[in-house]
Amino acid sequence: MLKFLSKVKIEFNALDPRIASCMEFLAQCNARKAKESNPACQLQVKRRTDDHPPQITVTFVNGVEESFDATSTPAQTIRTMILEKGQMLETEQMFREAGEKWPVIIPEEELHQSFPGTKPRKAEEKKQ
Numbered sequence: 525m526l527k528f529l530s531k532v533k534i535e536f537n538a539l540d541p542r543i544a545s546c547m548e549f550l551a552q553c554n555a556r557k558a559k560e561s562n563p564a565c566q567l568q569v570k571r572r573t574d575d576h577p578p579q580i581t582v583t584f585v586n587g588v589e590e591s592f593d594a595t596s597t598p599a600q601t602i603r604t605m606i607l608e609k610g611q612m613l614e615t616e617q618m619f620r621e622a623g624e625k626w627p628v629i630i631p632e633e634e635l636h637q638s639f640p641g642t643k644p645r646k647a648e649e650k651k652q
Contacts, residue, residue, distance in 0.1 A: 525603055526553060527561040528610030531583040535570040536594070546578045548599035582606060586613060 526532070532553055536546040552558060553567050578594035580602060590609075592602050619626045 526558045526565045529565050530585050531566045533568045533581040536578040537572045542595040543578050545594040545599045
């Protein structure tokens with residue numbers, strides 16, 4: 525997960541009962557495997573004393589920053605979103621390195637064509 529990030533900032537008030545997601549996400553970031561995937565990723569923990577809701581802010585390696593409300597978003601959901609966005613970043617990078625345009629736009633008529641080695645779907649299979 526951390527391999528796609530350059531910075532993680534976790535903010536919470538230790539007395540706030542809604543910090544479960546922050547604590548779980550912090551534990552995931554501190555895991556050996558996560559740290560080994562990107563030792564350069566900065567991990568900041570800000571312990572607040574006000575009523576600001578728990579928040580997790582991540583900065584992707586391409587500079588895009590995204591904040592999550594940790595009171596209503598489970599740590600696993602945040603992790604999944606990071607992994608999905610990270611895979612998109614990797615795909616984009618592969619296309620750019622190959623000299624291809626990004627995003628790839630597939631014409632509508634090509635989406636419905638059959639390809640060698642695939643069977644066209646029958647009408648009754650489509651209904652299922």
